[in-house]
Structure formats: C-alpha cells, structure tokens
Amino acid sequence: MLAIGAVAKRTGLKVPTIRFYEQEGLLPAPERTESGRRLYAEGDVRRLSFIRHARALGFELEDIRSLLDLSDDPDRPCDEADRIARAHLVAVESRIAQLRALQRELTRIVKSCAGGVASDCRVIDALGDHGACEQEHEPSSTRARTRQKPQRAKRAGR
Amino acid sequence: MLAIGAVAKRTGLKVPTIRFYEQEGLLPAPERTESGRRLYAEGDVRRLSFIRHARALGFELEDIRSLLDLSDDPDRPCDEADRIARAHLVAVESRIAQLRALQRELTRIVKSCAGGVASDCRVIDALGDHGACEQEHEPSSTRARTRQKPQRAKRAGR
DNA sequence: TCTACATTCTCTAGTAACTAGAGGATCAAG
DNA sequence: CTTGATCCTCTAGTTACTAGAGAATGTAGA
The missing domain is CATH 1.10.1660.10 (Multidrug-efflux Transporter Regulator; Chain: A; Domain 2)
Known part of the structure; x- marks a missing residue:
C-alpha cells in the first residue's frame, strides 16, 4: 500500500x-x-x-x-472506445488545420514589420484590419500548460 | 452614437x-x-x-x-508589437508540432482497433501503456469554442 | 523524549475568457 | 397602454487543475 x-x-x-x-x-x-x-x-x-x-x-x-x-466492464463492446478515439483524432486534425491558418496569417503580419513607431506599425494595422486577411481564421487558444503566474495587472477603464 | x-x-x-x-x-x-x-x-x-x-x-x-x-501611444516604438506577434507565432508553431505528435499517436492507436469487446480492446490497451508510444507527446487541450452545455454528469466515487 | 521538518488532511479560491441566468428597468412600436 | 425587445447589474458556471490556509500526523536525528 x-x-x-x-x-x-x-x-x-x-x-x-x-x-x-x-x-x-x-x-x-x-x-x-x-x-x-x-x-x-x-x-x-x-x-x-x-x-x-x-x-x-x-x-x-x-x-x-x-x-x-x-x-x-470487459464485456461491453469496444465500439465506444474506438468512437471516442476517432472523434478525438478528428478534433486534433481540425485544430491543426485551424492553427496552420493562423500560422500563415501571423507569418504574413510579422513579415510586414519594418520597425519604426506604433503610428505606422504594420503589425498593429494588420491586426485592426481583418479584411486584409487571406483566409478565414477562427478562434483559438494556444494554451499549453507551461505558464505559472499570470499576475493580473488590473487597470481602471482609462 | x-x-x-x-x-x-x-x-x-x-x-x-x-x-x-x-x-x-x-x-x-x-x-x-x-x-x-x-x-x-x-x-x-x-x-x-x-x-x-x-x-x-x-x-x-x-x-x-x-x-x-x-x-x-503612437510615438512608442513598434518593437513590442513585433515581439508579441513573433512570440505568438512561435507558440502557434510549437503547438502545431505538439498536435502532430498527438495525431500520429492517435492514428496508430485507432488503426489497431479490430472491434470486439473491451477486454481485448487495443485502444484501451494503448491508452494504458505509454511505453508503447513512438514518441513523447505532451499535454494538450484541443478545446475550440464550439460546445455549449457540457452538463456535469456527477457520479459518486464508484 | 524532544524537536524539526515532511507529508498529509480539508476547504476555499484562483486561473482564461467568456457564457448563462436572475431579477428588474427602460425603450420603441402598434 | 401594453407587449416584447433591449438594456442594466450581479452572481455563478465552464475545464482541469493549482495554490494556499490552517491543522494534524508521521519520521528522523540529537
């Protein structure tokens, strides 16, 4: 024990x-x-x-x-295990596709940066303008479990 | 307004x-x-x-x-925007790599299923046995935001 | 035996980024 | 004047944990 x-x-x-x-x-x-x-x-x-x-x-x-x-319960048929695993595989695959779209978009945005000040920042521009995007990109959450103390930086509403 | x-x-x-x-x-x-x-x-x-x-x-x-x-604050240099975007791109890329490892592993597991009952289910076996994995695979969270009511199914501890 | 220190216990609250719902006020249209 | 849409605030729930408080117990050395 x-x-x-x-x-x-x-x-x-x-x-x-x-x-x-x-x-x-x-x-x-x-x-x-x-x-x-x-x-x-x-x-x-x-x-x-x-x-x-x-x-x-x-x-x-x-x-x-x-x-x-x-x-x-070893007598139950294994279909469900298979179904769960397959469904998860499908989810993983679509997540990969989603992230690749993000990757392309971010690469494009990052490449456009030529330094300088915020007022003519291409990165900020690109973020403000979805119309410029080459394809649709949907939600996200890149969250891995490697991060410890986000430490809220609370600010009042300007 | x-x-x-x-x-x-x-x-x-x-x-x-x-x-x-x-x-x-x-x-x-x-x-x-x-x-x-x-x-x-x-x-x-x-x-x-x-x-x-x-x-x-x-x-x-x-x-x-x-x-x-x-x-x-349009006078501040744009470095930080660039840094944030690049860091995010790196995060996205490593997430993709991680998910691809999962994908390979899951594909392997799912392929091994031949039907039958749980007691000789390869899927469950494979899940129980990390040693059999071809490579390391780390954490995860495939979570997209497309899901509504998980509806807790609370059970007592058997 | 005494004293540290480690481990364990329970319970509460916090994490990210919202979403859902209660209970009530206000608005616009018919 | 009433109905239904929209709005308000506040609280609590979601996932899968993690962190911490405060207390009890276990173990090892002096």
Missing part, C-alpha cells in the same frame, strides 16, 4: 491532482489509515497512469470517464 | 462580451444615456474590431492589452 506522495512519484501526477481525480469520481475512494491518510494499491497506480496518458493524448476527463467505465 | 446591441452586430461580438472587455479595461467606459445605457462612438467599434480580430488570431487578452496600449 502506497501513500499519496509515493503514488504521485510513480505516476508523475501531482498530489492535489490525484485527490482531484478522486473527487471527480475517476478513481474510487481509496482505503485510509487510522489517521485518515489515503492508501493506494497497485491497481490505483495503473488507473492513474491510464488517466495521465489519456490526458497527455488530449482526451477530456469526460472521455476518460467513459473509457474507464468501458475497461471496468 | 450606438447602443450596445448595435455595436455587437457591427463587431460580431456578443453583448456580454463587450461589457466584459470594458470591465477588463480593454475598452474605456463609454458614455451613458440618462437612464444608464451605454453609448458607443465609432472609435469604440474600431477598438472592439481590433480586439476581435486579435482574439481570432489567438492572442491572449494580456497581449491585446499591450497592443492596444501601444496603439494608443
């Missing part, structure tokens, strides 16, 4: 994340010591590794929930 | 989003009618269009804040 810290080390997850997955019902509530500390078995480590890997592949917790339900 | 609804129509933003941008200090607080309704001028419409376009290109509000500050 392992303490939560040891499980964290083995799975690569952080301690609060493990508690969070339990709270979300992705992991059954583990045994406890007399004093109330969590005690995990090998199966829990496997389950958490599964979750971590699926997360790394970009699956949402809802998808992972379904995949776990599926593997908890 | 335009009411907020008219501005929403012209910019393609939603009404609450415009109020949200004001609250965030991206848009100066507009005039009000006697009864307290917001009244916008043409300049506000341009500013909001700028924001919308920059958002569509994936810039974060913090970046947009900087870009707006810059364009509010």
Whole structure:
C-alpha cells in the first residue's frame, strides 16, 4: 500500500491532482489509515497512469470517464472506445488545420514589420484590419500548460 | 452614437462580451444615456474590431492589452508589437508540432482497433501503456469554442 | 523524549475568457 | 397602454487543475 506522495512519484501526477481525480469520481475512494491518510494499491497506480496518458493524448476527463467505465466492464463492446478515439483524432486534425491558418496569417503580419513607431506599425494595422486577411481564421487558444503566474495587472477603464 | 446591441452586430461580438472587455479595461467606459445605457462612438467599434480580430488570431487578452496600449501611444516604438506577434507565432508553431505528435499517436492507436469487446480492446490497451508510444507527446487541450452545455454528469466515487 | 521538518488532511479560491441566468428597468412600436 | 425587445447589474458556471490556509500526523536525528 502506497501513500499519496509515493503514488504521485510513480505516476508523475501531482498530489492535489490525484485527490482531484478522486473527487471527480475517476478513481474510487481509496482505503485510509487510522489517521485518515489515503492508501493506494497497485491497481490505483495503473488507473492513474491510464488517466495521465489519456490526458497527455488530449482526451477530456469526460472521455476518460467513459473509457474507464468501458475497461471496468470487459464485456461491453469496444465500439465506444474506438468512437471516442476517432472523434478525438478528428478534433486534433481540425485544430491543426485551424492553427496552420493562423500560422500563415501571423507569418504574413510579422513579415510586414519594418520597425519604426506604433503610428505606422504594420503589425498593429494588420491586426485592426481583418479584411486584409487571406483566409478565414477562427478562434483559438494556444494554451499549453507551461505558464505559472499570470499576475493580473488590473487597470481602471482609462 | 450606438447602443450596445448595435455595436455587437457591427463587431460580431456578443453583448456580454463587450461589457466584459470594458470591465477588463480593454475598452474605456463609454458614455451613458440618462437612464444608464451605454453609448458607443465609432472609435469604440474600431477598438472592439481590433480586439476581435486579435482574439481570432489567438492572442491572449494580456497581449491585446499591450497592443492596444501601444496603439494608443503612437510615438512608442513598434518593437513590442513585433515581439508579441513573433512570440505568438512561435507558440502557434510549437503547438502545431505538439498536435502532430498527438495525431500520429492517435492514428496508430485507432488503426489497431479490430472491434470486439473491451477486454481485448487495443485502444484501451494503448491508452494504458505509454511505453508503447513512438514518441513523447505532451499535454494538450484541443478545446475550440464550439460546445455549449457540457452538463456535469456527477457520479459518486464508484 | 524532544524537536524539526515532511507529508498529509480539508476547504476555499484562483486561473482564461467568456457564457448563462436572475431579477428588474427602460425603450420603441402598434 | 401594453407587449416584447433591449438594456442594466450581479452572481455563478465552464475545464482541469493549482495554490494556499490552517491543522494534524508521521519520521528522523540529537
């Protein structure tokens, strides 16, 4: 039986994340010591590794929930796992296409910069003028998980 | 002078989003009618269009804040706008690379599915076993903004 | 045994960029 | 004069965590 810290080390997850997955019902509530500390078995480590890997592949917790339900019940047909994985693949592919459109557009904008002051900045111009864009580009969110303290810089409304 | 609804129509933003941008200090607080309704001028419409376009290109509000500050002060050198845009381009490019790694991995996983039941599901297997992956794949979040009601399906911890 | 220090516990709140809804006021048209 | 659209403010919800408070427990060395 392992303490939560040891499980964290083995799975690569952080301690609060493990508690969070339990709270979300992705992991059954583990045994406890007399004093109330969590005690995990090998199966829990496997389950958490599964979750971590699926997360790394970009699956949402809802998808992972379904995949776990599926593997908890080995007699159910595997169609759904396949469906979830395929749907995710499609989403990833369309996201790539979207980002490539952004990439083209940003490259174009960045190339147009010749230095100087803001009043004749091509970059700012280009941002203000969607009409100049070569193609449609839709929403976004480039967010990776590599960033720590955004530190709100609150300003009053001028 | 335009009411907020008219501005929403012209910019393609939603009404609450415009109020949200004001609250965030991206848009100066507009005039009000006697009864307290917001009244916008043409300049506000341009500013909001700028924001919308920059958002569509994936810039974060913090970046947009900087870009707006810059364009509010036409004597400042344009370096920073250029820097922001370049940094964003780099971020987009690395995101694409990341997603392509995911795409390869998912394709591999999905191809391995031959139907059958969960107990011998290759998809679930592959997810459980990171060792089998051909390359490292890191975090993710494929999230586009096209989804409405995730509708929490709260379950107790088995 | 005493004392540090590490680990754990629960609970709350914060992150980004909005969106949804409550509850109420005001406006324009018929 | 009433109906329906638009507007107002405020609160809370979304994803998947992360950070911190404040308290209890575990462990190792002197």
